[in-house]
Amino acid sequence: MTDLQTLEHLAAQSQERPVWIRVGQLIDGESNAPIRDAHIVFNARVILHAADRLPVSQILKPDQKEPDASFDDYTLLPCLIEAHSHAFLEGAPVDFGEREQYLKQPPAMFLERAKARTRKILQCGIGTIRDAGDKHGVGLALASEAKHHVGKLSSAPYIDSPGPAIHHKGRYGAFMGEPIENHASPAACVLARVQAGADRIKLLVSGIINFKEGRVTTPPQMPIEEVKAIVEAARQQGRQTFAHASGTEGVEHSIEGGVNTVEHGFFITEEQLKKMRDRKIAWVPTFAPVQLQIDRAKDLGWDDVVVGHLKRIIESHQTMLRKAHEMGVTIVAGSDAGSCGVPHGIGFLQELQQMERAGLSPMAVLQSATSRSADTLAFPEKIGRVAPGHRSRFILTRHDPSKSVANLMREKTVIFDGQAIASPDSLSTAGL
Numbered sequence: 001m002t003d004l005q006t007l008e009h010l011a012a013q014s015q016e017r018p019v020w021i022r023v024g025q026l027i028d029g030e031s032n033a034p035i036r037d038a039h040i041v042f043n044a045r046v047i048l049h050a051a052d053r054l055p056v057s058q059i060l061k062p063d064q065k066e067p068d069a070s071f072d073d074y075t076l077l078p079c080l081i082e083a084h085s086h087a088f089l090e091g092a093p094v095d096f097g098e099r100e101q102y103l104k105q106p107p108a109m110f111l112e113r114a115k116a117r118t119r120k121i122l123q124c125g126i127g128t129i130r131d132a133g134d135k136h137g138v139g140l141a142l143a144s145e146a147k148h149h150v151g152k153l154s155s156a157p158y159i160d161s162p163g164p165a166i167h168h169k170g171r172y173g174a175f176m177g178e179p180i181e182n183h184a185s186p187a188a189c190v191l192a193r194v195q196a197g198a199d200r201i202k203l204l205v206s207g208i209i210n211f212k213e214g215r216v217t218t219p220p221q222m223p224i225e226e227v228k229a230i231v232e233a234a235r236q237q238g239r240q241t242f243a244h245a246s247g248t249e250g251v252e253h254s255i256e257g258g259v260n261t262v263e264h265g266f267f268i269t270e271e272q273l274k275k276m277r278d279r280k281i282a283w284v285p286t287f288a289p290v291q292l293q294i295d296r297a298k299d300l301g302w303d304d305v306v307v308g309h310l311k312r313i314i315e316s317h318q319t320m321l322r323k324a325h326e327m328g329v330t331i332v333a334g335s336d337a338g339s340c341g342v343p344h345g346i347g348f349l350q351e352l353q354q355m356e357r358a359g360l361s362p363m364a365v366l367q368s369a370t371s372r373s374a375d376t377l378a379f380p381e382k383i384g385r386v387a388p389g390h391r392s393r394f395i396l397t398r399h400d401p402s403k404s405v406a407n408l409m410r411e412k413t414v415i416f417d418g419q420a421i422a423s424p425d426s427l428s429t430a431g432l
């Protein structure tokens with residue numbers, strides 16, 4: 001039997017009984033170093049044991065004295081959490097005409113295309129997704145389906161959604177948001193989102209970077225008082241808030257408004273990072289959509305001046321990420337998948353590489369995609385760690401991600417709720 005066949009067999013067995021495997025090393029999502037020669041016992045739903053010592057017999061099938069199999073040259077790590085993705089969009093195309101055509105489809109098609117991607121997203125090792133907003137109900141539809149599987153077995157990643165992002169009429173975000181002007185007050189707007197099924201509240205506090213000028217050229221959409229009002233209303237409804245914010249001012253309004261996470265955060269300052277650390281506001285830096293503008297500059301028609309701006313922006317973002325990490329700001333990995341040139345799944349693995357390139361250790365990057373993310377985003381189930389009581393959702397690979405997270409792009413097997421899903425060395429971005 002090949003290793004894959006063994007894993008497929010054991011995954012199927014895990015639906016009937018506890019399965020015991022030994023692995024060369026375990027990255028549990030939490031520890032700062034891999035654990036050598038670890039034993040994992042799991043059933044299809046939850047992990048029963050994960051440590052460098054033998055499991056106690058009570059959790060094993062009767063009379064089992066040896067592991068079912070040993071994977072000595074493998075690393076086992078938790079499935080990853082993608083904290084910023086737009087399920088309704090297809091990220092891979094960079095051609096504007098193609099992207100516009102895509103958006104002209106009826107909303108039912110967006111949902112169909114989103115569902116068709118889930119297998120490949122799982123193949124990338126992503127088990128949980130925080131959708132970051134759409135006005136077509138795709139995220140909400142997927143999230144409502146995902147809720148049916150909480151506590152049970154699923155064949156798709158868990159996903160939750162804020163529904164449409166909140167923005168201002170005539171300002172950035174009309175393609176994914178619904179204006180606050182449609183409601184009598186910020187509280188009424190938040191309540192409408194919650195009644196429509198929103199798991200969180202997404203607000204667009206700023207505009208976006210003007211790549212030609214290399215800065216954010218518009219003032220924030222939302223004053224601090226408005227952000228505060230939205231955050232307070234969300235809190236009363238038991239919902240977290242996440243703020244799209246680029247430009248120092250937009251970031252400031254988000255922090256002073258008291259959101260849970262700052263998304264993007266280009267042009268963030270050291271002072272702001274200090275405040276975020278002290279107020280326990282997490283940062284989702286999303287390098288991918290800006291890095292893409294450099295990688296595909298020719299296709300996008302950017303000249304040397306624009307590429308110069310983009311490189312400067314990425315460099316200072318890298319510096320701030322290192323500082324944030326050193327200062328103890330909680331960093332959560334998210335790619336902005338669905339935005340121009342950022343494919344779902346693969347774009348997230350690229351984002352992790354960007355974080356490593358910025359100077360974070362592979363282990364720090366992996367924590368930001370697992371335990372840190374899970375702790376910050378408070379999902380309804382225990383995920384993001386390989387530890388007893390957590391869902392049996394993990395990756396097995398011979399290409400050690402603690403050496404470089406680029407290894408996550410390589411061949412691997414994803415164990416997800418009693419299924420073994422093979423992922424080849426190179427996945428195509430088609431449909432993503």
Ligand SMILES: [Zn+2]
Binds near residue numbers: 084086132336
């Ligand atoms: Zn986004």
